[in-house]
Amino acid sequence: MNVLLISANTMTSTYAIYPLGLDYVAGALQPKHRVRILDRNLYADPETFREAVREAAPEVVGISIRNIDTTDICHSGSALDGCREVLRSVRSVSSAPVVLGGCGFTLFPAELMNRMEADFGIVGEGERFRAFLDVLEEGGDVSSLPGVVLKGQRVSLPAPWQEEACRAFDSANAHVSFYLQRGGILNLQSKRGCPYECIYCTYPEIEGRRFRFHDPLAVAREARALQDGGAKFLYFTDSVFNSHEGHSLAVAKALIRTGVSIPWGGFFAPVPSRENFYRNLADAGLTHVEFGTESLSDRMLMTYRKPFRTAGVYGAHQQALKAGVHVAHFFLLGGPGESGDTLEETLAGAERLERAVFFFFCGLRIYPGTAIYDVALREGQIAPDSSLLEPTFYQSPEISSAEIYRRLQERSGGRPSWVVGSGGEKTGEILSRLHGRGHSGPLWEYLIPRRR
CATH class of the missing domain: 3.20.20.70 (Aldolase class I)
Incomplete structure (x- = not known):
């Protein structure tokens, strides 16, 4: 399947933090699935981002939510509007199912499923996306898979991922240069x-x-x-x-x-x-x-x-x-x-x-x-x-x-x-x-x- 993974984090006021988790997810999905990573930081406006999503022609989209807010009361600010903008942009150019994940999502899965109106979510470590795609591709029922979240369903955290972590890092990916330059x-x-x-x-x-x-x-x-x-x-x-x-x-x-x-x-x-x-x-x-x-x-x-x-x-x-x-x-x-x-x-x-x-x-x-x-x-x-x-x-x-x-x-x-x-x-x-x-x-x- 053509899988598009998106980093929604745009909080870069002090440091631009490389989306490490998506490399691990890509490592779990390849080579069976074709994976492309998009980083919202690379796109100056929603239109150029939408065009990048359209060109990717995804069959499934995974959106990683790393940050919920700044976590500091003296300089408080939410990241949710930016996450919603990413999802709306995806919906406007693609009919592919959208799956939410990431550490921020894992903390608030039920509420984010309601607010973001995604199709699915995955709590815990993102490598579980692989089993989700396997069942989805076969037309099976994904709702019973460990870590998979559907809107309105009770959420329970799965046991920690026990398989060996496998990272897929490619310096040729466009988003890598964004962090190398900062x-x-x-x-x-x-x-x-x-x-x-x-x-x-x-x-x-x-x-x-x-x-x-x-x-x-x-x-x-x-x-x-x-x-x-x-x-x-x-x-x-x-x-x-x-x-x-x-x-x-x-x-x-x-x-x-x-x-x-x-x-x-x-x-x-x-x-x-x-x-x-x-x-x-x-x-x-x-x-x-x-x-x-x-x-x-x-x-x-x-x-x-x-x-x-x-x-x-x-x-x-x-x-x-x-x-x-x-x-x-x-x-x-x-x-x-x-x-x-x-x-x-x-x-x-x-x-x-x-x-x-x-x-x-x-x-x-x-x-x-x-x-x-x-x-x-x-x-x-x-x-x-x-x-x-x-x-x-x-x-x-x-x-x-x-x-x-x-x-x-x-x-x-x-x-x-x-x-x-x-x-x-x-x-x-x-x-x-x-x-x-x-x-x-x-x-x-x-x-x-x-x-x-």
């Missing part, structure tokens, strides 16, 4: 799943609660293919790259073995590591460590159910700096129990972390299936029948998001290394200028004041 960043996974129990996180809901490791050599060969395809920087999209140090080190060794020479980074937990852990990763090309620190108040870290405390944050920070890598910390402010005192602990603690960039996000986005959902329900901040599809945030009874934002702005003092929310226009403009000058990678290290 920082040169391409992404990959070394594992799926997350066993942590953070109260706000959706990773366990989407990928499962147990690790499924990709073979380190296969990961490294994929990285080499991305490098050969023009990537200037690699970003590992694992929920937490260092959550299994043994596997992380095996991947690093394989990167060296396969001749990967471009820099890379990922999201890390600020936990104590074995001696020379970061040094060994740096020897394999690691240059950017993004710590999911969330708070520098032990009270809040306990509330968030983080697997570390503040002492571990300071230790991990020093270990990473000692290895010569760039360090950023991400903070999530305003959770249950957040107060003026806990906020001050975080802000004062950040002052102690030298040579780093800080990304502060206000408010915890409430998603179904998370512990923060249950807390908000108990406290009456939401009702059992509340729609969470529009941006909905937990609000600490002890300090308002507006006050958190005010104190953040006051404390940052205009320092570019203190980024509030997604960074807004200021950070986006800085990074865009650097990318325009030929710089590649995340580049947030340029926000750190130089030592005199």
